[in-house]
Amino acid sequence: MKTLIKNGRVVTSRNQLIPVDVWIEEGKIKGLGQFTETAESFEQVIDAKNGLITPGLVDVHVHFREPGFEYKETIETGSRSAAKGGFTTVCAMPNLNPVPDTPERLTDMYQRIEKDSVVNILQYAPITKELNTEKLVDFAGLKKAGAFAFTNDGVGVQTAGVMYEAMKEAAALDMAIVAHTEDESLLFGGVMHLGEKSKELGLPGIMSATESSQIARDVLLAKETGVHYHVCHVSTKESVEVIRQAKKHGIHVTCEVCPHHLIMTDCDITHDHGYFKMNPPLRATDDQQALIDGLLDGTIDCIATDHAPHGHEEKNQSMIDSPFGIVGSETAFALMYTHFVKTNRFTLKQVVYWMTEAPSKLFNLETGSLNIGADADIAIFDLDEEVVIPEEFVSKSHNTPFSGEKVVGDTLYTFVKGKLVWNKKEA
Known part of the structure; x- marks a missing residue:
């Protein structure tokens, strides 16, 4: 599948946030930057809405x-x-x-x-x-x-x-x-x-x-x-x-x-x-x-x-x-x-x-970075909206002392080898 993540941001080595789009194809990162291709040329378009894009x-x-x-x-x-x-x-x-x-x-x-x-x-x-x-x-x-x-x-x-x-x-x-x-x-x-x-x-x-x-x-x-x-x-x-x-x-x-x-x-x-x-x-x-x-x-x-x-x-x-x-x-x-x-x-x-x-x-793993040609293992986080840690989780268990705490940095999307495996909108 050919996927475009648009309107995202990445953090640089100087701790600066800069805008970026991510082009994913056949489970790999094919491009990083600002793409002139129209959204219609992609089978899936994800609007990161100014979210932070990181390696998974x-x-x-x-x-x-x-x-x-x-x-x-x-x-x-x-x-x-x-x-x-x-x-x-x-x-x-x-x-x-x-x-x-x-x-x-x-x-x-x-x-x-x-x-x-x-x-x-x-x-x-x-x-x-x-x-x-x-x-x-x-x-x-x-x-x-x-x-x-x-x-x-x-x-x-x-x-x-x-x-x-x-x-x-x-x-x-x-x-x-x-x-x-x-x-x-x-x-x-x-x-x-x-x-x-x-x-x-x-x-x-x-x-x-x-x-x-x-x-x-x-x-x-x-x-x-x-x-x-x-x-x-x-x-x-x-x-x-x-x-x-x-x-x-x-x-x-x-x-x-x-x-x-x-x-x-x-x-x-x-x-x-x-x-x-x-x-x-x-x-x-x-x-x-x-x-x-x-x-x-x-x-x-x-x-x-x-x-x-x-x-x-x-x-x-x-x-x-x-x-x-x-x-x-x-x-x-x-x-x-x-x-x-x-x-x-x-x-x-x-x-x-x-x-x-x-x-x-x-541990010499082939992951942990956003590089062209690498597996498209990617996470996107919302750095703006405050959410409350729930009493129930996707996990079968919810044993945590942090329930009810207000936090920022919730996960919007997660991709593994280009496949969307978490979408907050559909949770």
Whole structure:
């Protein structure tokens, strides 16, 4: 199909917004600029109405729950949720049932993805069998079957020897180890950040060292093995500093941060409710500032959502009994734009970079930029109209502490390989 996106704007390297039209043909970007062709020469014309045109957003951390937990989310609903948020490429975690820990199971996952997804999904494979054992998977076989990278997200690899062996295997295959860093021996039943707020609410707290101590262990192992070591959802000032120093010493470590850790702190937890429970938890104000500083100085490489849907009854209870996690695909860009660009803390160019080009570069993905000849993976955002984050989502789940918040930066359209997969007008 031949498509014209007209009356849009793109942000330049100098953080200037300039007008642009986008010509899409056969799933590729054929032209960028101002076109003299009449609209009648295109099969589809989209009026961006002065909206921001970006490369499709890239999220290296989502949970789509299928197979095993379809009541929370499915590949279909998760991918549509991503499309609504402007994401065109997402990387799905393997904490499923069954875990995709063999080439055969991973092949089955990609068959499901091919059948039901409206966006590009890259599937992670686990580091160990069933995620919670110490037996390594068949790294070479899983790479051949299409594994994006290796992770035990949801549970940290508890034994240093197992992590060391896994890093050696991954490094030999030029694959990344993506780590959920959490020393379970330091959890002590915690459900939120250990601090004055946890004491006020009478809830058991999670120490910062639960996260940062395992990162410290792992960066030394990464130095020994030469592996690309990527840290999930960094949340503490100590973690940021460990990663900063590791980078200064030439260790191949990268990391991501989530919008909720940048925007909220434990002081924003108004009462004991499951919508405030996430892993890692909302941290203290000085941790939040360290995350912001880490993004600005390049210690933190990109933004990821950790989209983690759960059933309503599971989350509508005390943090003691609720599972960890909040949804994020549909709100990430608008929250970042509202809290940081509109307040002049980050530039629009920075936010777009951290959510498109940066994650693509980290993992050598052929996406994340608007180039002639590239796949037409494109998002268009409304930077003018204020909307309210709804209580219901395209996702099966709506477990978020941001419901009811007014934001700017809603997604108007999303294209994947030139196909329109989200249209706000038809929602």
